[in-house]
Amino acid sequence: MQTGNQKQWLTSEDCAVLASGMNKKYSPFTGERFFEFQSGGDTGVMEVIATLRNKDGSFFYPVETRIDFKDQGVSEENARAVLVDMIDQYFQEYLLNDGEVYLPIDWADYEMDGLRLQMRGQVRNLVLEKMADDLLA
Secondary structure, X not given: OOXXXXXXXXXXXXXXHHHHHHHHHHHHHHOOXXXXXXXXXXXXXXXXXXXXXXXXXXXXXXXXXXXXXXXXXXXXXXXXXXXHHHHHHHHHHHHHOOOOOOOOOOOEEEEEOOEEEEEEEOOEOHHHHHHHHHHHO
C-alpha cells in the first residue's frame, strides 16, 4: 500500500461482501483457506488487495492490484470493477490449476477491458516468518 494521502476505495461492508462472494464461489477449492479484501491508494490510484489465507497464517497469499484510473479517464466504479474482476479471474485460474499459477513478486503490467493495471503477489508463511524474526531477535 502506498503512503501519504491514503484513500479507502472499498468500505468495510464492500470488503465483507466481496470476501463472502469469493469464499462461496471457490469453497470447493479453498479448504480451510478464506478470502479477505482491503483497499488503499491515493486520490488518482486505486489499490485493491485480495488475500487468500488460512487462520494461523501459515498460508498467506495477498494478490495486489492497482490502477491509475484518473490518468486513464475512468470512473471510480469502473476502476473498482476492473480490479475486482481481474482478482476473480486470477484466483479462478490459480485455484483451478491447483495453485500452480503465480504472479510476479514485483508489480507487472496487465490489461483488462482496454485499461492498464498492475498486479503482484507472493505466497507467504507468516508463522515461519515470525519464527525467523524471533530467532534473529
